[in-house]
Structures are given as structure tokens and as C-alpha cells.
Amino acid sequence: MGKLANYLVVRSLLAIPTILVLVTLVFILMRLTGDPIAAMVGMKAPPEVIAELRHKAGLDLPIHEQYIRYITGVFTGDLGKTLLYDRPVIKDILDHFPATLELTIYSFIISVLIGVFTGTVAAINQGKFEDVLMRFYGIFTYAIFIPWFGLLLQMVFGNWLGIIPIGGRLSAYISPPPFITGLYTIDSLLTGRLDAFFDALRHLIGPSFTLGIVLSGSYTRIVRANLVDILSQDFITAARARGLRDSLVIKHALKNALIPVITLMGLEFAILLTGAVLTETTFSWNGLGSYLVDMIRNSDYIAVQGTVVFFAIFVSIISVIVDALYAIIDPRIRY
Amino acid sequence: MKSRILGVFKMRGGGFLAAGLIIVITIILLSLLADVITPYSPIKRVGDSFIPPSWEHPFGTNKLGMDMFARIVYGGRTVLSVVILATILSMSIGTALGLISGYVGGKLDRGLSFIMDSIYVFPSLILAIAITAVLGPNIINAIIAIGIIYIPTYFRMVRGQTLQIKASLFIEAARSIGADSLRIMVKYILPNLLPTILVVFSMNAADAILTEAGLAFLGYSVPPPTPDWGFELQVGVNYILSGYWWLIFFPGLMVTLLAMGFALIGEGLTDILNPREVT
Numbered sequence: 001m002g003k004l005a006n007y008l009v010v011r012s013l014l015a016i017p018t019i020l021v022l023v024t025l026v027f028i029l030m031r032l033t034g035d036p037i038a039a040m041v042g043m044k045a046p047p048e049v050i051a052e053l054r055h056k057a058g059l060d061l062p063i064h065e066q067y068i069r070y071i072t073g074v075f076t077g078d079l080g081k082t083l084l085y086d087r088p089v090i091k092d093i094l095d096h097f098p099a100t101l102e103l104t105i106y107s108f109i110i111s112v113l114i115g116v117f118t119g120t121v122a123a124i125n126q127g128k129f130e131d132v133l134m135r136f137y138g139i140f141t142y143a144i145f146i147p148w149f150g151l152l153l154q155m156v157f158g159n160w161l162g163i164i165p166i167g168g169r170l171s172a173y174i175s176p177p178p179f180i181t182g183l184y185t186i187d188s189l190l191t192g193r194l195d196a197f198f199d200a201l202r203h204l205i206g207p208s209f210t211l212g213i214v215l216s217g218s219y220t221r222i223v224r225a226n227l228v229d230i231l232s233q234d235f236i237t238a239a240r241a242r243g244l245r246d247s248l249v250i251k252h253a254l255k256n257a258l259i260p261v262i263t264l265m266g267l268e269f270a271i272l273l274t275g276a277v278l279t280e281t282t283f284s285w286n287g288l289g290s291y292l293v294d295m296i297r298n299s300d301y302i303a304v305q306g307t308v309v310f311f312a313i314f315v316s317i318i319s320v321i322v323d324a325l326y327a328i329i330d331p332r333i334r335y
Numbered sequence: 336m337k338s339r340i341l342g343v344f345k346m347r348g349g350g351f352l353a354a355g356l357i358i359v360i361t362i363i364l365l366s367l368l369a370d371v372i373t374p375y376s377p378i379k380r381v382g383d384s385f386i387p388p389s390w391e392h393p394f395g396t397n398k399l400g401m402d403m404f405a406r407i408v409y410g411g412r413t414v415l416s417v418v419i420l421a422t423i424l425s426m427s428i429g430t431a432l433g434l435i436s437g438y439v440g441g442k443l444d445r446g447l448s449f450i451m452d453s454i455y456v457f458p459s460l461i462l463a464i465a466i467t468a469v470l471g472p473n474i475i476n477a478i479i480a481i482g483i484i485y486i487p488t489y490f491r492m493v494r495g496q497t498l499q500i501k502a503s504l505f506i507e508a509a510r511s512i513g514a515d516s517l518r519i520m521v522k523y524i525l526p527n528l529l530p531t532i533l534v535v536f537s538m539n540a541a542d543a544i545l546t547e548a549g550l551a552f553l554g555y556s557v558p559p560p561t562p563d564w565g566f567e568l569q570v571g572v573n574y575i576l577s578g579y580w581w582l583i584f585f586p587g588l589m590v591t592l593l594a595m596g597f598a599l600i601g602e603g604l605t606d607i608l609n610p611r612e613v614t
Contacts, residue, residue, distance in 0.1 A: 021453040022351020029469055139351075139602055143541055143595035147552050154575050155583065166575060266429050269454075274460040278549055282572070292461065293553055296468040308465050314373055 004327060011323050014213070015316045022312035023074050029065060030305050033335070053083065064240020074313075077114055079306030084298050089306035093288065097310075098182025099169060100287035102209065104272050104281065105183075106204050110212025111268075112261070122220065122249060123227035123257075134220055141217030146275055150210040150282035164205045167284035170252055174199045207283040211275045215268060222264050226257035259330055266322030348606020355537075355599030362593050366411030375402040378560040388581050395581035397570065403581060407589055410562035414593065417478050418543045424482030426536060429489025430528070430562070434520050436490070437497030448494065455487040458480035459542070460549050472555040478548070481543050488542075492535050493528055500524050530608045537601035541594040548590040564590050 056088060057080065058069055072251050079089040121132035158166040169184060170176055177188040184200035187193075211283045230236065230253045240250050277289030284290070288307060295303040344353045365372060368483070375381045380400035381392075388395045394403035436447045454462070466480035500506065509523050550556045551565025559566065568587035574582050 017449070018456070019455050021450055022457060026465070029465060035571070067518040132593060135602075139598045140591075140595060142590050143545070143598050145545055145548050145565075145568075145587050145590040145594065146551075147565075147572075148583070148591060151568065151575065151583045153573065155578075155580055159575055159578065180580065185425065270456055270458045274549075277458075277460055277464070278552065279545065281553060292464065296464060297554075299468075301469075304468060308461060311461055318458060 007327050008324050010319050011327075015320050017312055019074075020071075022316070024067075024280070025070065025072055025311055026120050026305060026308050026312065030301055031063070036206045056081075057083065074114045074309055079309060080302045082295075082303045083300045084303075090310075092291065092303065093307060093310050095182075096286065096288045096291040099285060100273075100276055100280070100289060102183040102185065103204070103207055103285060103287060104276055106208035107211035107215065107275075107279075108265075108272065110208055111215035112219055112265075114212065114216035116223050116258070116261075118216065118220040119223025120250065120254060122224040122225060124226055125230065127292075134224065138217040138224075141214055141220075144214045146210060146214055146278040149214065149280045150206065150279060153206050153210060154283070155233060165203050167206075167282075169200060169285060171195065171199050171203075190281050207279045207285055211272070211279045214275055215272060218264060218268055218271075219261060222260060223257060226260055227253055230256050257325075262322060262326050262329065266319050269318045273315065295312070342527050343607060345606050348603040350603070351599045352603025352607065355596045355601075355603060358592055358596030359600065362589070362596065363412055363415065365408045366415055369405070369408040369412065370410055373402065373405040376406040377401065377405040377562045381405075384440050385577075385579050387579075395579070395587045397582055398569075403567075403585060406504055406562040406567060407564065407585055410567065410586070411589070411593075412566050413474070413561060413563045413591075414544065414556055414565075416546045417474060417481065418540060420538060421481035421547070422476045422485070422540050422543050424478065425485035426489050426532065428482075429486040430525075430532060433490040433493030434488070434524060437494040438501060438516065438524065444494075446591060447490075451487040451490045455491065456485070459484045460546055461547070462549055463546055464553065466553060467550060467555040472558075474557045474561075477547065477550055477556045481546050482547070485539055485543060488539050489532070489535055490515070492531055496528050496531050499522055500527050507520060530604075534601055534604045534608060537597050537604060541597040541601065544594040544597065 016294050023222045028274065051060075061069070070323070077090055079093070081088055082092065097144055118137055120133045146329035153164070154166050157164045165171065174196050177184060177191050180187045180190055185197055185204070188200060232252065234251055236249060239252055272291075276287065277292065280287045280289035281293055288310070292307045295307065303329045342409050342519065344348055369377075370540070373483045380399050382396050384396060384400045385396050386392050386396040389473070392402050392404060394407060396402055416559060432447060432451075436444045463477075463480040466483060467476050470476040470479065506519060506523055509519050547556060548565035548568075551563045552569050554566070554569060555561045564586045568583060568590075571579075571586065572582035
């Protein structure tokens with residue numbers, strides 16, 4: 001137990017330098033152009049206005065003081081105030097984050113389910129037509145352009161067949177459930193709002209299948225590769241020799257083949273978030289990705305900086321969680 | 336010699352390679368020969384608005400009466416030039432840094448690897464958006480943004496391989512006859528890296544295409560009216576309810592096809608270059 005706890009502590013501490021590097025990169029990046037305020041208000045603004053805004057954003061301080069203020073802010077949860085509406089950036093982020101979280105959770109579940117299914121089909125039919133087909137599926141989904149796929153789903157299932165809504169998180173005539181987690185499907189269940197639950201679920205179909213299918217290809221590949229490898233090992237041959245039914249043998253093998261899938265989850269997470277930005281924009285999903293795109297359009301660089309920093313921290317935390325999961329499941333990975 | 340070249344396509348993975356090459360070469364030819372293939376200008380009105388696909392306008396026309404087929408074949412030039420220049424940028428910087436980092440080792444290697452790993456885990460499109468947002472949305476900055484975000488992809492692969500090759504006997508032999516570090520890196524290690532770089536390049540080109548299209552879709556690539564596939568799709572969003580499917584279907588299909596072409600090449604090359612991995 002001591003060893004596992006040790007590992008988890010060390011791994012969590014290691015995330016801090018990663019976060020520091022990313023956050024510093026964002027800081028440098030945001031100051032590359034020199035004056036983001038002038039870029040935002042335009043050249044015509046009176047100098048007093050620019051000076052006022054610069055002062056409020058702390059841009060009149062020497063660069064090292066700006067950096068120290070910024071880093072302390074990041075580690076105390078203060079990401080500054082938006083230039084446009086003077087709201088704390090962290091509040092905006094926490095308002096939009098649940099929508100992104102809900103979308104990514106559903107997409108993730110869909111991608112793993114499809115990936116495990118297609119990967120298993122490919123592995124047990126190794127070298128046959130099904131195998132080639134699934135391999136092709138893996139390559140095709142890897143190459144799908146998310147907005148294209150999302151818009152096609154909207155057009156076919158939303159507009160022509162009228163089965164799913166075209167965009168948004170909830171129909172206009174349904175009031176959002178009271179805020180508990182911010183995830184509509186969970187909040188509506190917790191408060192017994194079945195109307196909101198089914199409506200939210202209907203709105204999730206389009207975006208989460210878009211993102212889920214696009215991501216499933218990587219799981220197809222890794223499940224196939226692992227399963228093929230494991231099916232050729234001695235303990236499987238032994239199980240077969242003892243007369244175990246095929247379906248049981250595969251269940252046996254699959255359990256072992258799924259361990260590397262956890263590592264993939266960590267790597268895939270960045271791709272999941274990239275995909276979420278495009279999916280949210282395509283489906284007018286009011287999450288953090290849409291927020292980022294909006295704020296860039298407004299040239300609100302404080303909000304952009306804060307959102308990018310938040311993504312950086314989020315990704316680092318997820319990679320710690322994935323490594324922790326891996327350590328718990330596989331006892332060999334411990335220091 | 337000729338049969339040896341053709342023999343590649345008969346190996347395992349050769350089918351993927353051939354399919355990928357056919358797709359990519361076709362799209363490259365279409366864009367290069369755009370002037371010959373279509374009589375229409377991509378940025379001028381050539382007929383009524385919203386004509387569905389027909390013999391005259393195989394991909395229909397848009398709101399401004401521009402021929403969509405012309406916009407797509409000319410748009411290929413934009414996409415291909417951004418992607419090719421960006422991948423050359425990340426390939427050269429990533430390879431050089433990876434080679435030096437792996438060869439020199441020590442503190443430099445640890446520091447560089449750490450920075451590269453940090454960038455690598457970060458969502459690429461978000462970084463690319465942030466970079467173009469800061470530098471300003473135009474084609475040069477799109478190239479720079481895409482070029483920067485994929486440096487770690489090459490760095491990691493090249494560094495890993497360099498570490499392996501560095502330990503082999505022929506490098507020791509080269510050193511013992513007095514070859515200096517630069518010579519060893521360029522003359523002895525680099526050529527051995529080429530197969531890996533080739534595979535990484537084709538998979539990376541697929542990613543770069545999707546990222547470019549994503550940037551264009553969000554409005555951070557070329558300014559209109561320059562044709563660009565991702566941008567066409569952004570315009571198409573407005574016509575979901577009107578049912579003008581050709582404004583959405585064709586531009587997105589081209590993005591996916593081109594990315595798939597490169598992914599197929601990458602998949603085929605992986606099979607051919609690492610026959611042991613295949614079970």
C-alpha cells in the first residue's frame with residue numbers, strides 16, 4: 001500500500017513542472033505580438049483608454065513582475081478578468097466547462113464501446129475480410145474531418161429525418177435543470193426532471209456520436225493488436241485445450257487486452273479535447289471550446305490565456321489520473 | 336528494377352500504400368492542373384446561386400454563384416501548400432533537435448525532452464488556434480502554427496531512434512577513425528532515420544491536413560475569397576436547413592479523402608518497413 005501511495009504522490013508532484021512549462025509557454029506566446037490591448041481596441045482608440053486597459057490587465061508592469069503575478073494567479077485560481085465584460089475568467093470557464101465535460105464523457109464511452117467491439121471482431125477474424133474491413137475503419141475514422149461528419153449527421157438525421165436536434169444542449173421550451181454538477185443529464189436525473197433528461201440526451205446524440213466515432217478508430221487498432229498478441233499466448237492455448245468455450249476464451253483474453261487501452265486513454269485525451277473544440281462549434285454546443293473560439297473572435301486575450309491555461313492544467317491532471325489507474329490495475333508499474 | 340518497385344505493392348501493406356498514393360497523387364494533380372480541368376474561375380460568379388450538382392457544375396454553385404468544383408480544385412492548392420510547408424517546418428526542426436538531443440544527451444536532452452513532451456500532451460488544435468490568434472489569422476501564420484505544434488512528433492521519434500543507433504558498433508567505428516560529432520550525426524545517423532521519418536511524415540501530414548481544415552473552419556486560415564476547403568465548410572453551416580447539401584458534402588469529403596490518403600500511405604509504409612510487428 002505504501003508503495004502505491006508513494007508512486008501516486010511522486011506522480012502528482014511531477015505534474016507541477018509540466019504545468020509550469022505549459023503555462024510559461026502560453027505566457028510567452030501571448031506576449032509575442034507586443035501589445036494585445038492595442039490589437040483588441042484597434043489603433044483608433046484614444047491613448048488614455050489603452051493606458052487604462054493596460055493598467056487593469058497589469059501590462060504596464062515590468063515583464064518579470066507580470067510573470068510572477070501571472071504564475072501566482074494560476075496557482076491560486078485567479079486567471080484575471082475578461083477585458084470585454086470585466087468578469088473573472090475562472091468563473092466563465094467553470095460556467096462552460098460542465099458542457100464540455102458532459103460531451104467528452106459520452107463521446108469517450110461511445111468511442112471505447114465501438115473500439116472494443118470492432119477491435120475484437122478484427123482480432124478473432126485475423127487476416128480475413130472482417131479484419132481488413134476493421135483496419136480500414138480505423139484509418140477512415142482517423143481521417144474524418146469532424147465538422148464535415150457532424151454537419152452530415154445534422155443534415156441527414158436532423159434536417160431530413162428529423163430524429164435528432166440540429167444543435168444546442170437543450171430545446172428552447174425546456175428549462176435547464178437546477179445546477180448541481182452542471183451536467184444536464186445528471187442534474188436532471190438527480191432532481192427527477194425526466195423531460196429535461198430525455199431532451200438533453202437527444203441533444204447529446206449528434207455531437208457525442210460524431211466525436212465518439214472519430215476517436216473509436218484508435219481503440220479499434222490497439223484492441224486488435226493486443227488481442228491478437230494475447231490470443232497467441234500459452235495461457236489461451238491452455239484454456240482452449242481444456243475445452244473452454246470460444247466466447248469464454250475471448251472474454252478471458254479481452255480482459256488482458258484492455259490494460260493498454262488505459263494508456264491510450266491518456267494520450268487520446270488531448271485529441272478528445274481538440275475534437276471537442278470542433279464538435280462544439282459544429283453543434284453550437286456552449287462549452288469551453290466554443291467559449292475559446294468566441295473569445296479569440298473578440299480578441300479578449302486575457303480570457304484566451306486563461307482558457308488555454310485551464311486546458312493545460314486539465315490535461316496534466318487527466319494524465320496523472322490515467323497513470324494512477326494504470327498503477328492500481330497493473331502492480332508492476334510502481335517505483 | 337521495375338519489378339522490384341512494383342513488388343513493394345505486393346508486400347503486406349502494399350494495398351494500403353497503393354490506395355493512399357492513388358488518392359494523394361490524384362488530389363495533387365487536380366490542384367496543380369486546376370486551370371486545365373475547369374474553365375471557371377474560383378472567385379467569380381459563373382451562374383445562378385445554389386445550382387445543385389449537374390454536368391455543367393459537378394459540385395453545384397454557392398450563394399455567390401461561384402462554381403464549387405472550381406473552388407475545390409483551386410482550394411486544394413491552398414490546403415496542400417499550407418500542409419507541405421508546415422510539415423517541412425516541423426520535420427526539419429523536430430529532426431534536428433531530436434538528433435542533437437539524442438546524440439548529445441545529458442542535461443540538454445532532459446530539458447528539451449521535457450519541453451517537447453509538455454507540448455506533445457497539449458491539445459494540438461487549441462495550441463494552433465492560440466498561436467494564430469496571437470500572430471494574426473493569415474496563411475503564413477497558419478503555416479507557422481501548424482509547423483510548431485508538430486515539432487514534438489518528429490522530435491520524439493527521431494530522439495528515440497538516435498539513442499538506439501548511437502549505441503551500435505558502426506558509430507563507434509566511425510568515432511574511432513576520427514569522425515567528429517557533426518559528421519557522425521549527419522552522415523551516419525541521419526540516413527538510418529529516414530525510414531522512420533518517412534512514416535512519421537505521412538501520418539503527420541494527415542494530422543496537419545485536419546488541423547489546417549480545422550483552423551480554416553474556425554476562420555483562422557486564409558481570408559476569403561481565396562478558396563480553402565475548411566472555410567467552404569464554415570460557409571456551408573448556414574445551409575443545413577436549406578438542404579444545399581453539396582456546399583457541405585464536397586469540401587469536407589476532400590479534407591477527409593486527402594487525410595485518409597496520407598494515413599493509408601503511413602499504414603502501408605509501417606507494414607512494409609517493420610515486417611516483424613505484423614502478426
